[in-house]
Amino acid sequence: MDTEAAINKLTGKFIDEIAEVTLQKGRRAIVTIRHTALLSLSEYLFKSEGFRFIIASAMHTRRGFEIYYHFSLDADGIILSLHVILDREKPHIESLSNMFSASNWIEREMHELFGIDFLHHPNQEKLLSEGNWAEGVYPYRKEFK
């Protein structure tokens, strides 16, 4: 399967949830989705299409908090990144950790560094600085003027 075929399958199934698709060089694509649809899209990729969760990258930008969930289809060398934009004030999104354990640590890390809440996370404790860091201070947040 090439990247376009993978994207077509995804858009065919979730047309209402997808805001934008950016095909990149190589076999990469970024799919911007409504953040409420993350669970159903991830479930489809992971369970039906056999994608592997690589990692998630959070960013603090002027638009709010953005997360890229990177999925890899190893047989075809494709990386699909599901991109969500979260609320500026109270960023929150459903946790994927009840579907696969691979996202457990990275969600805890993003919670700790960016202050993003992962709803229904089995154990949203700090990962890196348990007891060693001020509460409510998120080192990866930026200040925009």
Add this chain to the structure above:
Amino acid sequence: MSRKTLIPIGPYHPLQEEPELFKLYCDGEIVRDIKWETGYNHRGIEKLSESKSYDQVFFLVERICGICSTSHPFAFANAVEEIVGVEITDRSKYIRSVIGELERIHSHLLWVGLAGHFLGYNTVFMWAWKYREPILDLFEMITGNRNSYAMFKVGGVRRDIEKSKIPAIRKEMGVIRKKLDLLTGAVMDDPVIHARTKGVGILTRQDVIDYAAVGPTARASGVDIDVRRDDPYAAYPLVNWKVITAEAGDVFAKAEVRLLEMYESASIIEQCLDALEKLEEGNIALKINEIPAGIGTGRAEAPRGEVFHFVVSDGSNSPARHKIRAPSYTNIATFKKSCIGQTIADATISLAAVDPCYCCTERMAAAYDNSSGEKILNANELIEISMKRTNEIRKSEAGHE
């Protein structure tokens, strides 16, 4: 009500070459639960990267891992070259693969040695580390450094492998094959090693998929993934080699995969050297004047598995965001599956079987108050926190059975 005994391994423990705290909750000899505490190695690499120029980031990410120091620059170069949209010259592709595979050999030898040490089989430790030494000498010859080679840059490599250096590398590949035969024979046929590693620390195929484990940890459980083949980069699509897998998922299978992978690495290196001899010297780096705005994802197969770098460029001189996922980040988490139900003695080798690299797993930030510019935590406060923490650990451990 069953009471469990807490056995801490770490944060500083002779068994581990890096600081990390594993808490084994045991019922007699059997490990019933395991927790870990991390954060002893935070250096703020992802955040620091945002304040460095692209050229400087190479030196920064090279210092994420002290063992496989070239795997992070490899993935970062792939990511940035994707943003720029260049394909590097064939010569630099071959040089990159030679460095990557030499590193795989020395890293796997290091692991085999340590695994022997954890099992109380120090002869294997002495042998493996002795055989590893000439590989480090090769690095010193090629790059000037035994480790942290500073070979990679955007658009190519910094140093050539001249024709005059090739015979020495070739000769060593012949020598290392013989040593590997000896080592592999000794490890694979030893009844004591069989008894200590077969059926120990099993990760099933489903565990690997659930935890998204990568590298030899995944391949030893029959999950056939390898970025070098699946998402080809550098010279890997230009040479012949095969991905080694095993089915059992235990510590022995992981050792088997690593031992056999070293033969493949030697073969890749020899084929790259053949190609380098035919290509003209020089022409090892393209001139890249600027990095445009864009998003790049770079992967490389490190000795421990897939390294993933995600770089967002806003067109300035440094990355706007640089996310790094080292293989140990997903591999270490599998201890929840591999260690529970084992005896304490087997839990240690099961932990070691993923070849954990803690400093790869942690990349914390130094925080400054935006309004005053002051550090939120200064050195004295850190010392205070550290002493407080030591006292807390002492108290809580004393309270346990």
